[in-house]
Amino acid sequence: xxxxxxxxxxxxFYEKFERKPGDKSNTHYxxxxxxxxxxxxxxxxxxxxxxxxxxxMVSPVGxxxxxxxxxxxxxxxxxxxxxxxxxxxxxRANPKAIVVSYQGDGDLAAIGGNNILQAANRGEHITxxxxxxxxxxxxxxxxxxTTLPGMKTTTTPxxxxxxxxxxPMKVSELLATLDGPTYxxxxxxxxxxxxxxxxxxxRKALQCQMDGKGFSMVETLAACPSGWKxxxxxxxxxxxENMQPFFPLxxxxxxxxxxESWHRTPRDNSAEEVSEALDLNVPDPKLFPxxxxxxxxxxPSIKLAGFGGQGILSAGAMxxxxxxxxxxxxxWIPSYGPEMRGGTAYCFVNISDQEIGSPTxxxxxxxxxxxxxxxxxxxxxxxxxGLLMYDSTIIDVEPTRTDIEVLAVPATKIAxxxxxxxxxNTVMTGAYxxxxxxxxxxxxxxxxxxxxKRKNLVDANYLALKAGMEFxxxx
Amino acid sequence: xxxxLEEAITVVSPEHCxxxxxxxxxxxxxxLFQIDGFNSKGYHPADYTGExxxxxxxxxxxxxxxxxxxxxxxxxxxDAA
Ligand SMILES: Cc1ncc(C[n+]2csc(CCOP(=O)(O)OP(=O)(O)O)c2C)c(N)n1
Ligand code: SF4
Ligand code: SF4
Ligand code: SF4
Numbered sequence: 001x002x003x004x005x006x007x008x009x010x011x012x013f014y015e016k017f018e019r020k021p022g023d024k025s026n027t028h029y030x031x032x033x034x035x036x037x038x039x040x041x042x043x044x045x046x047x048x049x050x051x052x053x054x055x056x057m058v059s060p061v062g063x064x065x066x067x068x069x070x071x072x073x074x075x076x077x078x079x080x081x082x083x084x085x086x087x088x089x090x091x092r093a094n095p096k097a098i099v100v101s102y103q104g105d106g107d108l109a110a111i112g113g114n115n116i117l118q119a120a121n122r123g124e125h126i127t128x129x130x131x132x133x134x135x136x137x138x139x140x141x142x143x144x145x146t147t148l149p150g151m152k153t154t155t156t157p158x159x160x161x162x163x164x165x166x167x168p169m170k171v172s173e174l175l176a177t178l179d180g181p182t183y184x185x186x187x188x189x190x191x192x193x194x195x196x197x198x199x200x201x202x203r204k205a206l207q208c209q210m211d212g213k214g215f216s217m218v219e220t221l222a223a224c225p226s227g228w229k230x231x232x233x234x235x236x237x238x239x240x241e242n243m244q245p246f247f248p249l250x251x252x253x254x255x256x257x258x259x260e261s262w263h264r265t266p267r268d269n270s271a272e273e274v275s276e277a278l279d280l281n282v283p284d285p286k287l288f289p290x291x292x293x294x295x296x297x298x299x300p301s302i303k304l305a306g307f308g309g310q311g312i313l314s315a316g317a318m319x320x321x322x323x324x325x326x327x328x329x330x331x332w333i334p335s336y337g338p339e340m341r342g343g344t345a346y347c348f349v350n351i352s353d354q355e356i357g358s359p360t361x362x363x364x365x366x367x368x369x370x371x372x373x374x375x376x377x378x379x380x381x382x383x384x385x386g387l388l389m390y391d392s393t394i395i396d397v398e399p400t401r402t403d404i405e406v407l408a409v410p411a412t413k414i415a416x417x418x419x420x421x422x423x424x425n426t427v428m429t430g431a432y433x434x435x436x437x438x439x440x441x442x443x444x445x446x447x448x449x450x451x452x453k454r455k456n457l458v459d460a461n462y463l464a465l466k467a468g469m470e471f472x473x474x475x
Numbered sequence: 476x477x478x479x480l481e482e483a484i485t486v487v488s489p490e491h492c493x494x495x496x497x498x499x500x501x502x503x504x505x506x507l508f509q510i511d512g513f514n515s516k517g518y519h520p521a522d523y524t525g526e527x528x529x530x531x532x533x534x535x536x537x538x539x540x541x542x543x544x545x546x547x548x549x550x551x552x553x554d555a556a
Contacts, residue, residue, distance in 0.1 A: 005551035007535040009542045025491060026540060030496035031518065036539025043541070070541070192501055192533045199536065225495075232495040 012043030013070050020069040028066055032232025034133055034222020035064050037189045042100070042129060043071060043198045045206055055098045056090050058083040060112075062104035063137040063224075081112020084119035086433050087126040095263060098209055101128045106136040109145040109171050117173070120215050123180035125263075126303065127205045128217040130171065134243060135223035141227040145169040148242050153227075168246050172219045176252035182214040184252040184258050188221035190239040194249070204256075212261035222248055228300060259330040279450075280324055287326040289437060296385050299353060301361040305346035305378055306370025306391075311425035315368075316347035318429060318451045322352040322443040331359035344373065368428055370411075372397060389432060391424060407435060407472070414467050420457070423464040430468020441469065477552045483530025484547050485523045491543040494518030498544055501537035504529055 009015075017024045029036045048050050056074035059067035059084050068075035074097070078086040083101040091099040101119075108116050108130050119126065122474055135153055136142040142155040146168050150159040160168075172186045183205060187198040198220050205216035221243050223235040230238045267273070273282070292298045302319065306312045313334045320332035334347045348361040367382045369375035369390040375397070382388050384403045393412035409431045411424035426448070433439050449458045478552035485507065487498075492514060495550040498521050499507045506527040521544075538544045547553045 005548045007532045007544075007546040009545075009549075013541045025542060026493070027540060029525065031493035031539075032497055033539050036541075037497075037537065040536065040539070040541060192503070192537065195533075195536045232497060236500065 010040060010043035010047045012046035012055075012072060013039075017069045020066065022323040027070065029063065030224075030226045032223060032225045032235055033063070034189050034220070034224065035131060037195065038129065038131055038198070038202075038220055038222060039067075039070060041195075041202050042102075045199070045203045046071070046381070048075065049203065049206055049210065051098050051206065051210065054096060055100060056087075056094070058087045058090070058099065058101045060103045060107040061138075062099075062107045064102055065138070066103060067102050070361065075329040077329045081107050081110070082124065083107070083112065083113055084115045084124070084128065087128075088119055088122070088124045091125050092264065092266070095125070098206060100206075100423065103128065103130055104131070104137065104144075105132045105134065105146040105171075106142075106144045106428070108140075109169050113145070116171070120175045120217070121178045121180040123182070123214045125212065125214055125264040126216075127209045128215075129202065129205075130217055130219040130441055131222050132171075132219050132247065133222050133227065135224050137224045137225040137227045140360075141224075141229075146247075148246055152241070170247065172217070172252045180215055181217065181253055183254050183256050184219075185210045185217075185254070186219045186221070186247060186249050186252060188239065188247075188249055190221065190236045190243075190469070192452070197249075208256055211256070212263055213256050213259050213284070214262070219247075221249075250424040263285070280321075287440065287443070288328065293437045296365065296387070297438055300351055300365040300387075300436070300438070301363075302349040302351070302366040302368065303346060303361050303378060304349065304368045304370070304383075305344065305374035310345070310370045311422060312345045312370060313347050314451055315425035315429050316349045317372075318426075318444065318447050319351065319432075320349050320441050321324045321451065322447040323349075325443040325446055326440060328353060329356050331356050333359045346378075348375070366432070368432065370393065370424065370428070371395065375399065383474055387435070389428060389435075391428065393424075407431065411468065411469060414471060415464055418460060418463050418467060420460060422456075423461055426461045427468035427471070430465040430470075431472045432468075433465075434469040434472035441465065477554050480547055480549055480551050480553050483528045483549050483551075484525075484548065484553065485528050485530075485534060486545045487521045487524045488522065488543055488545070489520035489522075490516075491540050492518060492520035493540060493543070494520055495539065496521070497537045497539065498499055498534035501533040503531060503533060 006224045017305045057071045059077040061080035078120045087101040132148045143153040147160045152159050172184050176184045185201045187201045188194040201218045205218045208216040225235050304312045304316045320330040323330035329352045331350045350356045363383050365386045367388045372395045382404050389407045391411040392408035393410045399406050411427040412421050414427045415421050415423040448461050504527045506524045514520045532546050535544050535546045
């Protein structure tokens with residue numbers, strides 16, 4: 001790199017901070033704020049490394065929430081503590097991008113503690129700039145996991161008491177124990193020498209990602225004069241006196257030389273690969289019905305609801321699986337009550353000849369109610385023109401809606417006649433098949449053995465399916 | 476008219492300065508100071524005494540504001556006559 005003759009506003013910054021309301025030439029940071037110093041070092045490194053058009057900065061929540069005002073790079077601002085997860089996605093989707101997660105200590109070590117841990121452990125190819133100012137700056141100076149012993153904050157008015165709040169968290173040391181990370185260093189911005197070291201560390205961390213060597217992080221001890229209630233002119237002394245003893249500077253892990261460049265090979269998730277792994281049968285050509293009995297039966301969103309133990313979830317899974325056997329797109333989402341048995345259980349199933357956008361269902365086309373509370377609770381949600389099926393053996397009230405199709409199925413009684421009331425779910429499923437015709441009996445029969453844990457019940461369930469179908473056909 | 480500088484100089488843009496004083500502390504030659512007057516935001520901006528700058532760049536890196544300080548090293552082009 002040719003030696004620069006002029007040190008001026010780095011090109012990694014916008015010339016004008018257009019996104020910022022009001023003053024568009026200064027930062028929003030307080031006088032003396034460490035974020036500003038670190039921003040400048042990052043912006044300069046981005047310029048010097050020639051990676052400006054590849055960098056995506058992930059802004060956190062905290063005083064640096066507006067990182068995207070300043071850096072002339074790709075930008076995204078994310079939920080509190082979640083920058084490493086978003087950075088992971090950005091990097092995996094754009095392996096050529098240089099993805100930077102910029103986070104404060106409240107963001108990274110408190111609410112986002114697990115996020116950073118997992119990303120580091122996975123060895124994500126991202127670079128994290130972690131600004132440790134030992135406090136929550138943005139919200140007015142509350143204790144952070146990194147707050148120093150004895151330090152007064154708005155939430156530790158007597159000073160941080162290690163007996164009560166624990167000692168300051170040493171995140172760099174913690175992450176360095178993991179196999180995943182490649183390079184982790186703690187630096188500071190408290191004098192010329194430490195600033196120069198931070199400058200180098202930032203470059204090393206970015207270079208690490210550019211070289212495909214995996215996870216890099218620089219933790220920088222930085223000033224928050226406002227949160228500390230310290231005059232910026234005294235902040236260096238304050239840091240040396242208070243921060244230095246607890247946060248030893250230096251390289252905590254560096255295996256850049258030993259580690260080969262490596263890149264994740266994205267799985268192609270082809271239909272063939274997925275069906276083989278999950279032991280599914282993907283038929284070709286698709287076995288959709290050529291015509292639907294009613295337009296409203298096409299591409300249903302279904303809600304099944306009842307007590308835990310009634311087989312609600314497995315009936316839903318059987319529907320979704322047999323839809324797949326027939327080449328439909330399908331989804332199944334269970335919702336468990338707090339109790340395994342006796343509590344409410346419901347699940348959502350979507351069956352569609354189109355791709356499914358969202359698997360959740362707030363207004364179902366079809367409601368299968370297996371107990372009275374479910375009928376009473378969810379009847380109102382059914383779409384106009386939709387289908388409501390309910391177990392009339394157990395439910396002693398009748399639906400009141402007149403703008404929907406209602407089908408009473410004495411499912412428990414029919415199942416009882418076959419020797420096991422627990423098969424009411426399969427009876428109901430059979431009734432649904434016969435009523436709508438959207439799924440074939442064959443597809444369902446292929447699914448039943450896979451769905452049942454107790455294989456001796458397979459034949460009985462075939463009979464239950466048939467009985468449910470016949471109930472509708474003979475109406 | 477730009478000329479090639481024979482000595483380094485540091486230029487503070489008063490309107491970009493927040494008067495934190497970090498540059499003053501960082502300067503090994505002690506050639507920066509804060510003026511008694513105010514800028515439009517009410518800060519005492521920093522300034523260069525006009526003599527003795529070595530172009531070491533310490534003040535540039537200590538300053539939290541992107542555009543407050545520019546250091547022109549010896550041999551750089553500069554507009555001032
Ligand atoms: C989900 C959520 N919880 C809490 C908050 C409130 N909050 C905003 S910033 C912040 C802490 C920021 O501290 P830090 O990460 O240390 O950054 P600093 O402001 O010191 O740079 C908190 C708790 C929020 N915005 N969102
Ligand atoms: S509150 Fe602290 S961290 Fe936030 S801008 Fe001010 S000095 Fe910086
Ligand atoms: S470049 Fe160095 S000598 Fe010149 S004003 Fe800045 S810190 Fe002082
Ligand atoms: S460090 Fe920057 S903002 Fe602070 S007084 Fe010096 S020029 Fe002004």
